[in-house]
Amino acid sequence: MHAIGIDIGGTKIAGAVVDEAGEIVAEERVATEAGSSGAIIDAVVDMVRSLSAGREIVAAGVAAPGFIDDAQSTVYYAPNINWRNEPVQRQLSERLGIDVTIDNDANAAGWAEYRFGAGRGGKDMTMLTIGTGVGGAIITGGRLFRGGFGAGAELGHMRVVPEGLPCGCGARGCIEQYGSGRALLRMANEIADVGGIGLELAEARRVNGALDGRIVGDLIAANDPGALHALEQLGHWLGQACASLSAILDPHVFVFGGGVAAAGDLLLDPVREAFHQHLPARGFHPEPEFVIAELVNDAGMVGAADLARIHAAAR
Numbered sequence: 042m043h044a045i046g047i048d049i050g051g052t053k054i055a056g057a058v059v060d061e062a063g064e065i066v067a068e069e070r071v072a073t074e075a076g077s078s079g080a081i082i083d084a085v086v087d088m089v090r091s092l093s094a095g096r097e098i099v100a101a102g103v104a105a106p107g108f109i110d111d112a113q114s115t116v117y118y119a120p121n122i123n124w125r126n127e128p129v130q131r132q133l134s135e136r137l138g139i140d141v142t143i144d145n146d147a148n149a150a151g152w153a154e155y156r157f158g159a160g161r162g163g164k165d166m167t168m169l170t171i172g173t174g175v176g177g178a179i180i181t182g183g184r185l186f187r188g189g190f191g192a193g194a195e196l197g198h199m200r201v202v203p204e205g206l207p208c209g210c211g212a213r214g215c216i217e218q219y220g221s222g223r224a225l226l227r228m229a230n231e232i233a234d235v236g237g238i239g240l241e242l243a244e245a246r247r248v249n250g251a252l253d254g255r256i257v258g259d260l261i262a263a264n265d266p267g268a269l270h271a272l273e274q275l276g277h278w279l280g281q282a283c284a285s286l287s288a289i290l291d292p293h294v295f296v297f298g299g300g301v302a303a304a305g306d307l308l309l310d311p312v313r314e315a316f317h318q319h320l321p322a323r324g325f326h327p328e329p330e331f332v333i334a335e336l337v338n339d340a341g342m343v344g345a346a347d348l349a350r351i352h353a354a355a356r
């Protein structure tokens with residue numbers, strides 16, 4: 042039986058028909074009209090109708106960036122797409138006439154990795170998505186953890202530095218300021234400022250006007266010592282965060298997704314090293330695995346579809 046998964050991003054809405062094994066059968070995408078909540082609902086309705094044509098669809102799941110209630114129905118707050126207490130589930134299910142659920146995009150992506158990707162086969166998985174910011178998802182006892190209000194697993198806003206760098210969330214010292222793609226750029230710029238191993242970074246910055254994720258990623262791939270040092274710093278912060286998370290959640294596996302995770306073991310090696318240095322009661326704690334996500338860009342759609350299918354089956 043097929044389900045539809047829709048991933049609403051800041052720049053595009055991507056939708057797919059997904060089978061029970063997590064395989065994508067058909068796919069569509071359109072640009073997001075950010076700031077217009079009604080236009081986004083219209084676009085999702087059009088996409089679900091188009092993907093449903095000629096197929097039997099059991100449910101549709103929507104993944105959106107923001108706080109979503111535990112009943113998978115209301116978006117409390119989605120800053121990028123201008124939703125405030127938006128009853129998205131009701132608006133969509135009334136127009137579409139099928140079972141609809143809403144989930145946080147990082148949770149949907151984590152669920153997809155747990156069911157069909159790098160976390161499959163276990164019961165307890167923690168995922169960190171290292172993109173521009175840091176996203177998170179927690180699977181515990183084989184269930185997606187949403188928290189009491191549905192706003193849990195915001196791992197990027199775990200504080201790692203008291204009175205540290207200000208964060209977009211309004212707090213200070215969040216891991217997002219030390220372990221994200223944006224943090225990697227800041228560290229690369231600092232290394233370029235010093236010179237020494239930062240000479241290549243400084244030259245790339247001069248030629249291009251500024252460093253960006255692609256430039257730093259290319260230098261990492263070329264084994265530039267300055268760029269590798271920035272990635273190592275990032276990995277150390279993330280490894281410390283994983284040690285704290287292990288003390289609370291004790292997952293079998295940590296999965297790393299997002300653009301920066303493309304660095305593979307170059308990221309995971311410093312993560313593992315810092316994890317072992319900071320793990321409470323180290324030597325006595327069984328070792329979790331650290332792995333890279335497998336589903337990459339499709340994870341939000343695949344996870345949203347699967348969560349919708351499970352929700353419909355439980356009704």
Ligand SMILES: [Zn+2]
Nearest residue numbers: 198208210215
């Ligand atoms: Zn924060």
